[in-house]
Amino acid sequence: MKVGRVAIITRGRYAGKKGDVLDELRKRDRFGIGSIGLNEKDVLTRDLFAKSQVVIVQPNDTGSKAHPFPYAIVAGIERYPLKVTRRMGKKMVEKRSRIKPFIKVVNYNHLMPTRYTLELEGLKGAVSQETFKEVSTREDAKKTVKKALEDRYTSGKNRWFFTPLQSMPHAQNGTMGEPSVNGEKVHSHFLDHLTSYPVVSDSITVLKSNKYAAKSLEYADQGYVRIAKPLLPYLSKPYGYVAPYVAQVDNLGDQGLTKLDSSFPIIKEDTDKIKGTIYDTAFFPVRLAGDVKSHVFETFGSEYKKCGGDGMVAGSKAAISTSLILSQESLAYISSFLQKKKTQAKEAVNDKTN
Structure with a gap:
């Protein structure tokens, strides 16, 4: 040297x-x-x-x-x-x-x-x-x-x-958390698969663009860094016992989404294409003529007002309730789509038998 x-x-x-x-x-x-x-x-x-x-x-x-x-x-x-x-x-x-x-x-x-x-x-x-x-x-x-x-x-x-040297960086997008103490990065195939759908990724992008939602995410991240992050080294050993079960559940969820892809390919299409072909669905990207941005903003604003407060607590509650509402609408869309496919299948069978 x-x-x-x-x-x-x-x-x-x-x-x-x-x-x-x-x-x-x-x-x-x-x-x-x-x-x-x-x-x-x-x-x-x-x-x-x-x-x-x-x-x-x-x-x-x-x-x-x-x-x-x-x-x-x-x-x-x-x-x-x-x-x-x-x-x-x-x-x-x-x-x-x-x-x-x-x-x-x-x-x-x-x-x-x-x-x-x-x-x-x-x-x-x-x-x-x-x-x-x-x-x-x-x-x-x-x-x-x-x-x-x-x-x-x-x-x-x-x-x-x-400049002081930084600690190990945060886990990248698509992970279930930060690297554990032994350096292992816990990766979620289910979350990666779910966010790969254009309609889901577009909805997340729109939600982040809202100033109230972005502020809530910022408060949540600050709370994680100050409170939860220092406890991760102490939780590494307990997590080692349940890690195989968590991985198994994650794999089952990923396999379920794979079957959904093969059965209903439309779910992998772009949001604009789904919006142009399905008008009567309750799924939030195409609700009210498919105005994704206005629907997400209106839902979050409504939930934020219902909380009756201001700041981190109200914003966090509104973000959670908005996520639950959008998830319910997504399930309603899938249920409606499956019902239509079932009706079409019955009609096709009746035509062949007659």
Whole structure:
């Protein structure tokens, strides 16, 4: 590695969720760590500053008497700068742009090199093995690192280095939830199949375009992040017992939709085509001459008024009741369609027998 390469610490008090980075790293190809050079970007895989980005200040491939192993002296950010806006004054911007750095000796085994580098001329020779012998010299070195990092931040360069690393991303659309602690992503074939119908996906899009529905979804997401998400690691073990049963139910639902596709292909047609061929159905995309948008908005607005309130609770209740009403109309449409097919089949049999 060279001076300026950046690293990430993945164990310790800065690691976030226990093991989430390590689980992710196990899925990737391991980087071969040979000679380490100054300014190279690495991933630090253990110790107190785990999951923090660090920059190599001084590498040592052979080790020393105090550290009989290959190591590197790294510098990183313990407290990141805060967000600033145009309305803030100069003093406020300077205050929120402050950085609290740290310097540390790290074993090569706890570093994962990356392809990024951070060229900081002010760090060359600022930190060495002698720096850690006295508290005063260590504090002076941290001040030098602090000034170099703040100058680079205010210049607008390498902004990615001054942003905290994120945890594992949310599950993608079509999943039943976020990845579990062991990295397994719970996937729902039934939901994927259901949302593949144009009439369902169009209805969801229209519902999201409504400002009240969008606000309700936003409140629900905030509640999930603040309340439910922190509990997921504790629920991973209980979920492991019921996971096979949940998967079986999901497969049965997907098989049911597959049979529905083969029996009634019209359900896979575009919403406009269904609207043009069926006028007397109660299904919401074609109700009232097929005005999907007005029907969804009217239904949600009516339910929102019935709740007699304002804010997250009323919006959530209205969204749930709207979903139930639309589901009931969907079932009514399918029932009506099946009844027509049954009548046509009887007429065809009667014609042949007569």
